[in-house]
Structures are given as C-alpha cells and as structure tokens.
Amino acid sequence: MSTPTPSQTVGPYYAIGLCRRPDDELDPDGIELAGRLLDGQGEPIGDGVVELWEAERRLWGRSGTDAEGRFRFLVPRDAAVLEAFVFARGLLRHQRTRIYLREAEDEVLAGLEPARRATLVAWTEDGRLRFDIRMQGDRATVFFAH
Amino acid sequence: MTIAADPYEGPVVLPDDPSLGPEVQVDYPGYRSTRWRAPKDPLVTLPEELHRIDGPVFGESALAPLDNDLTRQHDGEPLGERILVHGRVLGDDGKPIRGALVEVWQANAAGRYRHDVDVHPAPLDPNFSGAGRCLTDDEGRYSFTTIKPGAYPWRNHDNAWRPAHIHFSLFGRLFTERLVTQMYFPGDPLFPHDPIFNSVRDPRSRELLVARFDLAKTEPEWALAYEWDVVLRSTPFEP
Numbered sequence: 569m570s571t572p573t574p575s576q577t578v579g580p581y582y583a584i585g586l587c588r589r590p591d592d593e594l595d596p597d598g599i600e601l602a603g604r605l606l607d608g609q610g611e612p613i614g615d616g617v618v619e620l621w622e623a624e625r626r627l628w629g630r631s632g633t634d635a636e637g638r639f640r641f642l643v644p645r646d647a648a649v650l651e652a653f654v655f656a657r658g659l660l661r662h663q664r665t666r667i668y669l670r671e672a673e674d675e676v677l678a679g680l681e682p683a684r685r686a687t688l689v690a691w692t693e694d695g696r697l698r699f700d701i702r703m704q705g706d707r708a709t710v711f712f713a714h
Numbered sequence: 715m716t717i718a719a720d721p722y723e724g725p726v727v728l729p730d731d732p733s734l735g736p737e738v739q740v741d742y743p744g745y746r747s748t749r750w751r752a753p754k755d756p757l758v759t760l761p762e763e764l765h766r767i768d769g770p771v772f773g774e775s776a777l778a779p780l781d782n783d784l785t786r787q788h789d790g791e792p793l794g795e796r797i798l799v800h801g802r803v804l805g806d807d808g809k810p811i812r813g814a815l816v817e818v819w820q821a822n823a824a825g826r827y828r829h830d831v832d833v834h835p836a837p838l839d840p841n842f843s844g845a846g847r848c849l850t851d852d853e854g855r856y857s858f859t860t861i862k863p864g865a866y867p868w869r870n871h872d873n874a875w876r877p878a879h880i881h882f883s884l885f886g887r888l889f890t891e892r893l894v895t896q897m898y899f900p901g902d903p904l905f906p907h908d909p910i911f912n913s914v915r916d917p918r919s920r921e922l923l924v925a926r927f928d929l930a931k932t933e934p935e936w937a938l939a940y941e942w943d944v945v946l947r948s949t950p951f952e953p
Binding site: 569570621623 | 735736737738739740742745747748749750751752753754755757758759760761764765767768769770771804805806807808817818819821827828829831832843844845846847879881883889890892893894895896910911913914918919920922923943944945946947950951952953
C-alpha cells in the first residue's frame with residue numbers, strides 16, 4: 569500500500585481551474601436542482617463547489633456557488649439518488665453526501681434518525697428540486713466517511 | 715478572504731501527530747475558515763459497495779490545445795521562472811492510473827491570482843491565466859509547463875503568507891478516489907508557519923505534498939523541473 573497524498577483545501581480561487589466551462593448539466597433535458605451551501609452560522613458559502621455523480625447512467629456535473637451560496641444543476645428527472653462532493657475554502661478535505669430526489673427506502677436512509685435522513689432528501693418548489701447543504705448546526709446535512 | 719470578526723488567539727500551527735497519517739485535521743483551528751465550515755457531527759459509514767462505484771471518465775474532449783502549457787495561452791510569455799512539473803498519478807495499490815483528468819490552478823509569479831476576490835496588491839500578468847488541464851498517459855504520467863507561483867499574504871492571522879503552491883484536482887477510477895490538494899516546492903521557509911500545510915499533522919505524510927527538484931528533467935537553457943507523484947486513496951478514512 570502506498571501512502572495516499574493528503575488533501576488540501578480547494579481555496580477561494582478554485583474557479584480559475586475548475587469552473588472554466590459550464591459543467592452543471594448532467595442531463596440537458598433534466599429538471600433543475602437548485603440549492604444553497606450554508607455554513608454553521610447560516611451564512612452562505614460563496615466560494616464552494618458542488619460535484620454530482622449519477623452512477624447508474626454515469627452522468628457528472630459541477631457547479632460553483634455564487635455570493636448567496638447558490639448552486640444549480642440539471643439532473644435526470646427519474647434519478648433516485650445522486651452522489652455529491654462539497655469543496656470550499658475552509659474545508660481541508662471535501663465532504664461526501666447523497667442527494668435523494670424523492671423519499672426512498674434503502675440501507676443508508678434506514679440507518680439514520682428521521683430528522684437526519686430528511687437532510688438528504690430534495691423537495692419540490694416551483695416545479696424544480698431544492699436541496700440545501702448545511703455544513704454544521706441542528707439541521708446539518710449528513711456527511712459520509714470517505 | 716474575509717477576516718473573522720472574532721480574532722483567533724490560539725496557535726496557528728499545532729504540534730505534529732504522526733498517528734494521523736495522511737489524514738488532514740479538518741477542524742484545524744489555526745486555519746480560521748474551518749471554524750464554521752468543517753462538519754462537527756461524526757461522519758456516517760456507508761455500505762462497502764458505495765465505496766467501490768466507478769467515477770466519471772473524461773476523454774480528450776475535456777481538453778483544449780495548450781491546456782498543459784500555462785506559458786503559451788496568450789500572445790506573450792508570462793513573467794517569472796519557467797518550470798516543468800511532472801509526475802505520475804497512482805492508486806494506493808501503487809499502480810498507475812491512466813486517463814486521469816488532472817486540473818491545476820495557481821497564482822502568477824508575483825503571488826496574484828486572476829480572480830476578482832484576490833486583492834493582493836501585486837501585479838496581474840496579462841500573459842498568465844494560471845489554469846491548466848491534462849489527462850494522464852498509459853503510465854499514469856502528467857506534465858505541465860508553467861511558471862513558479864509566488865507566495866502571497868492571506869490575512870488568516872497576523873502576517874500570514876501562503877507558501878508557494880500549485881492547486882491540483884484529480885479524478886481516479888473510483889468515485890471515491892477524487893482528490894483536491896496542493897503541491898509545494900522544496901525548502902520553502904514558510905512551511906512551519908502555514909496552517910493549511912500543517913493541517914496534515916503527520917510530518918512524513920506532509921512531505922508527500924512537496925515536489926522533488928528534478929535536475930535530470932530540467933531542460934538546459936530553458937526550464938527547471940520538479941517531479942511530484944500523487945497517490946489516490948481508494949478506501950475510506952475511519953469515521
């Protein structure tokens with residue numbers, strides 16, 4: 569086993585390297601999935617990156633957050649769950665979460681308290697999907713070891 | 715780069731702790747931005763099969779001409795010390811990862827990023843954007859031509875300066891092999907003072923972030939060379 573190279577933060581200037589072209593459409597004909605990335609004080613994280621991966625169909629996307637912490641994707645309407653990574657200044661390693669597009673029963677959700685599992689399920693608002701990512705606090709999103 | 719309203723009075727750098735190995739301490743108090751951003755709840759363990767899913771594969775279509783030569787993306791040449799940075803991308807089984815997308819970004823020779831948020835009073839270079847990409851070859855090799863980035867101040871604490879570094883983003887074969895990190899240059903006097911570098915508290919693992927000066931690959935009358943291999947982790951850290 570070779571020792572893995574340690575992680576370091578993506579820092580505040582990642583857009584130079586990671587957001588040179590729009591990459592936020594996993595499915596150009598899909599439904600909009602929008603949300604906000606928020607810190608432990610409820611403040612927007614305006615220098616974060618969210619990456620999504622729909623493993624079944626092998627669809628990938630990336631969205632930097634704006635000053636209000638907003639990210640936005642087009643995702644397949646009938647996808648069940650999306651794998652997600654969150655990067656930001658202040659995150660020395662990226663965090664892994666999952667975005668369920670609707671309520672579901674699986675081993676991952678079954679192992680969580682109801683309030684915690686609710687942090688992983690998107691909701692519908694004005695015909696689009698909403699999903700907020702909270703790094704800390706009472707309603708903190710569930711993050712997974714990776 | 716905002717300054718927190720509540721000044722941090724503790725140590726900027728914590729003592730070494732070899733027991734952590736290559737893991738970073740994500741709630742590293744000397745790096746103030748971690749305070750409200752690093753998750754506080756214990757990480758949840760996923761079923762094993764969710765650690766083994768394949769990740770995205772990027773082909774040549776992800777690249778543009780000259781993406782791996784940051785010195786030739788404008789009409790003129792950027793100022794600074796021209797360097798070659800090369801190495802291999804490996805799995806933690808030691809095997810090369812071919813076709814891995816490697817993305818880099820960096821400050822210019824004066825320590826300034828081409829980004830609206832960067833207000834360091836150092837000059838922008840009209841001939842330097844500071845971004846590149848490449849795919850690894852069949853032996854896992856990547857290579858960039860660039861200029862050596864400058865150190866820059868960052869207001870994290872009194873008289874805070876980042877050691878010179880190049881940001882790297884890498885995709886492996888597995889979804890979980892994703893890595894974003896920073897490559898540093900050997901012998902930087904700022905190492906002992908930088909909380910980001912020292913968030914890797916195992917000194918041997920920290921050394922893995924430092925490139926090796928590579929005289930053999932240095933091109934006479936043209937550019938110095940540095941070699942830096944990257945090993946992507948395939949198994950999760952303990953929660």
